[in-house]
Amino acid sequence: MKRIESLADLRAALAAARAGGAPVRFVPTMGALHDGHATLVRRARADGGVVVVSVYVNPTQFGPNEDFARYPRTPEGDLAVAEAAGADLAWFARDDELYPAGESTRVRTGAIGGVLCGVYRPGHFDGVATVVAKLLVATGADTLYLGEKDFQQTVVVGRMIADFLLATRLVVVPTVRDPDGLALSSRNRYLSPAEREVALAIPRALERAAALARAGGTVEAVHETLHAALGAEPGLRVQYGELRDSATLEAAQRMEQGTRAFVAAYVGSTRLIDNRLLVP
Template sequence: MKTVRNIADLRDAVRGLRAEGAGIALVPTMGALHAGHIALVDAARRRGLQVVVSIFVNPTQFGPHEDLDAYPRREAADSALLVQAGAALLWAPDVGTMYPSGFATSITVGGVSERWDGAARPGHFSGVATVVAKLLLQVDPDVAFFGEKDFQQLAVIRRLVSDLDIDVEIVGVPIQRDDDGLALSSRNAYLSTDERTTARQLPRALGEAAAAIVRGADVAATLDIARRKLADAGFTPIDYVALCDADTLEPLDQLTKPARLLAAATLGRTRLIDNLSVEPA
């Protein structure tokens, strides 16, 4: 696996991969890789694609009081994982390469970005949309793979690609979970031992709520129960627990179509997000 750090080398390397006859996949990450990221690489390789992985901790998607400085950075370990997983190229630019002096462009995606994490983290999805657009233009992949754990992010990226006529297929890969159900996340490293034990209450509360909703329970009452369970477990604040249309992410008060149960809540200093697919019976 080759590592490149500037645009010219990246484009030369991608041209070389294309010359070998396979399509190109992009797996964008912020590093601190885990089995969830490797599942994206695996999904791309199963399709016979040459896999380009980007590692860039994007400052524009962090708020002023969020964890940009604390976010784990461990490129050497990440690189070793990617070699083992069979990635072909690591794109590891620095901030100056991505946002050189005078950079003045920002992309905003309306609609699907406005509720949930868009409301809880103002400006976050503008930062995501801008950096993803840049990565897609830089690498020019045939397919880009994203995890469904960040389900709203995936919806934003799909809208971005559709609206801007970017010629790339966007593939969502199912959430990878620990044995106790907690969704894998780089931020799980922030959890203390006790918090890690408590954290499993998030997927448990969502699973119980999803099952109740499928059985016909009142949606609003069921969501209230889930919020109380999280509060009782020690999560605070609870940004949202919501049942949404799986495509538009607009809230639903009845399960009449394919839906997604979304949640975000903080345990100690760690903000956790999760979601489950909910289908009408």
């Protein structure tokens, strides 16, 4: 695996790969790689071609009081995870190239970026869509791999790809969980052992909601069950627990194909998100 920093070196490496007929498979990350990221890379590797992993903590998706400064940065560990999973190139993108002096253009994500996490993190998805657009232009990726755990992000990025007429194909890879059910996240490393036990209330609540949905529960009953299960854990500060359509992110009016439960909650100072498809 080759480590790359400059955009010129990235483009040269990808031009050589394309000359040999290799499609570009792209996994964007903010670093602090774990097995969830490795699963994305392994999926990209299985699809063939040249596999690119970007590592970049994007400042435009963080609010003024969020954890940009303390977000874990582990470049050597990231290289090891990416290489073991089968990446060909690890691109440590630079601020001065992604956001050069005088830059001012932003993607505006509209309604789908203003619900769920967008209510509590205004501008977050504009920052996500902007940096992903830049990364796709830089790599010319044929295929983009994102994790289901950040489901709203996959919808926002998919909409951006469609709206900008990009040829990139988006592949959403199922959430990877620890054996206890907690969804893998780079922010899990902030949790103390006691806080991790509290965090397990999130996947448990989603499972209870899914069980009631399978049994034929209504939207109102499933929503009530979700909140009751979350509220049963006093150490959990729930930000939202909602049922929405997977494709449009509109509020669910009935239990039908694509209905999904979304949760965001704080455990101590750590914000965690998760989701689960209720009606396949």
